[in-house]
Amino acid sequence: MSKGEAQRCGCVRSWFDKLTTNGIGRSVGPTPLATYAEKIAALETELAARGAGVARVGLAKPTSNLFRDRAARPAPRINLKHFNRVLEVDRAAGTVEAEGMTTFADLADATLAHGLMPQVVPQLKSITLGGALAGVGIEATSFKYGLVHDTVASFEVLTGDGRILTCTRDNEHRDLFYGFPNSYGTLGYALKVTQRTAPVKPYVQIEHMRYTDPAACFAEVATLAAARDTGFLDGVVFAPGELYLTRGTFVDTAPQLSDYTFEHIYYRSIRERASDFLKVHDYLWRWDTDWFWCSKNVGAQNPLLRLLYGRERLNSITYQKIMRWNSRHGLTRAWNRLMGVHPESVIQDVDIPLHRAAEFLDFFHAEIGILPVWICPIRAAPASERFPLYPLKPQALYVNFGFWDVVRDRAPHPPGHYNRKLERKVDSLGGIKSLYSDSYFTEDEFWAIYDRDAYRALKKRYDPMGALGDLYGKTVLQT
Numbered sequence: 001m002s003k004g005e006a007q008r009c010g011c012v013r014s015w016f017d018k019l020t021t022n023g024i025g026r027s028v029g030p031t032p033l034a035t036y037a038e039k040i041a042a043l044e045t046e047l048a049a050r051g052a053g054v055a056r057v058g059l060a061k062p063t064s065n066l067f068r069d070r071a072a073r074p075a076p077r078i079n080l081k082h083f084n085r086v087l088e089v090d091r092a093a094g095t096v097e098a099e100g101m102t103t104f105a106d107l108a109d110a111t112l113a114h115g116l117m118p119q120v121v122p123q124l125k126s127i128t129l130g131g132a133l134a135g136v137g138i139e140a141t142s143f144k145y146g147l148v149h150d151t152v153a154s155f156e157v158l159t160g161d162g163r164i165l166t167c168t169r170d171n172e173h174r175d176l177f178y179g180f181p182n183s184y185g186t187l188g189y190a191l192k193v194t195q196r197t198a199p200v201k202p203y204v205q206i207e208h209m210r211y212t213d214p215a216a217c218f219a220e221v222a223t224l225a226a227a228r229d230t231g232f233l234d235g236v237v238f239a240p241g242e243l244y245l246t247r248g249t250f251v252d253t254a255p256q257l258s259d260y261t262f263e264h265i266y267y268r269s270i271r272e273r274a275s276d277f278l279k280v281h282d283y284l285w286r287w288d289t290d291w292f293w294c295s296k297n298v299g300a301q302n303p304l305l306r307l308l309y310g311r312e313r314l315n316s317i318t319y320q321k322i323m324r325w326n327s328r329h330g331l332t333r334a335w336n337r338l339m340g341v342h343p344e345s346v347i348q349d350v351d352i353p354l355h356r357a358a359e360f361l362d363f364f365h366a367e368i369g370i371l372p373v374w375i376c377p378i379r380a381a382p383a384s385e386r387f388p389l390y391p392l393k394p395q396a397l398y399v400n401f402g403f404w405d406v407v408r409d410r411a412p413h414p415p416g417h418y419n420r421k422l423e424r425k426v427d428s429l430g431g432i433k434s435l436y437s438d439s440y441f442t443e444d445e446f447w448a449i450y451d452r453d454a455y456r457a458l459k460k461r462y463d464p465m466g467a468l469g470d471l472y473g474k475t476v477l478q479t
Contacts (some may be wrong), residue, residue, distance in 0.1 A: 205248065342410070
């Protein structure tokens with residue numbers, strides 16, 4: 001490499017360093033108070049000093065897994081970002097206790113050291129335990145354990161009226177325990193969460209099974225989900241006649257190991273090999289290195305640019321920061337105007353009853369056309385475990401479809417044209433949509449799905465002054 005090339009490379013790396021600071025494993029701000037009890041005592045003192053309510057509480061996260069813009073907001077008066085540590089791994093009880101801002105990367109590291117993993121580990125390292133509880137967290141164990149909130153045993157929450165409460169399935173705050181999932185911070189902020197764990201073995205053997213018929217593929221989901229030794233189950237749709245289910249099984253030994261943390265790309269391997277072996281840690285984060293396949297949008301799948309990024313920057317946190325920088329500065333918007341196209345972001349996860357999954361996929365190919373699509377089965381909770389803001393039919397199998405891209409047209413459409421099509425189709429099939437991204441429901445449509453009466457009762461009891469805002473306003477109107 002010439003001196004000039006080295007200087008240019010150094011300048012680009014310097015730009016990356018500035019853009020991607022404060023990622024996983026890097027400290028953000030001053031060292032927090034040492035213990036959870038001390039943090040709670042300081043928080044209670046601060047709350048008492050400022051009076052009733054917790055308006056302008058903030059998390060100050062360096063990254064976000066929400067994909068909906070909101071109006072600019074003032075800096076938070078109460079900052080909870082330092083509630084970010086694993087507190088205890090109890091192997092005998094099969095639980096892990098951690099503060100709400102703890103990332104699943106830290107949670108997985110702590111539990112794996114004890115031969116355990118959280119029962120559901122969402123696929124991106126920056127997702128926090130409290131965020132997955134207040135939103136909806138899913139992964140390839142969800143066919144067995146459900147969503148992240150199904151695996152939570154208890155949590156402590158700062159409510160909108162300034163109380164710090166413990167919520168369990170059977171205490172006086174059971175209504176908040178079941179109502180908190182999918183509330184997105186409008187009922188409170190999780191300060192400490194106890195999640196159930198599952199034992200692991202050192203390696204995961206994975207089998208990639210190809211299907212040309214969606215109906216046959218989804219019929220196989222029920223069979224694989226019922227098999228005793230299936231540890232993980234998800235899949236990818238690459239084309240209308242090219243679907244894969246990937247089944248993972250824990251094993252004690254591995255004849256060879258693959259590495260998808262740098263040069264090789266996991267989702268491409270699904271097409272290239274029928275079986276594979278990964279260390280359990282690498283399996284949990286197989287999707288993070290390339291943000292599933294979305295790293296292509298920032299050039300990270302180009303071999304030369306991949307080397308420039310370096311192993312430490314190949315992760316969803318880096319890509320989020322680059323794309324949010326682009327969103328602020330409007331480079332892609334300017335390019336689309338120059339090219340004369342009208343883009344619409346269609347970044348969604350939707351859960352469809354298994355018996356309607358093939359029908360949804362046919363609609364999706366005909367009306368939306370984004371590829372690839374992630375598929376992940378979910379087992380809904382029993383009837384005794386009803387979560388009113390994310391209602392699923394008890395014990396039923398659903399298929400989560402995840403798709404994250406842009407649809408571009410030469411002709412303009414009303415805002416949310418494609419997303420509205422999706423919302424209507426999902427509802428007609430008895431499915432439900434996550435709320436981390438853009439939504440276009442009317443208010444009546446929204447509350448018919450997400451249980452207006454239950455939400456109003458929760459707001460009245462835990463946030464009577466409306467300090468934390470309204471779920472419809474936050475997730476649809478983006479206020």
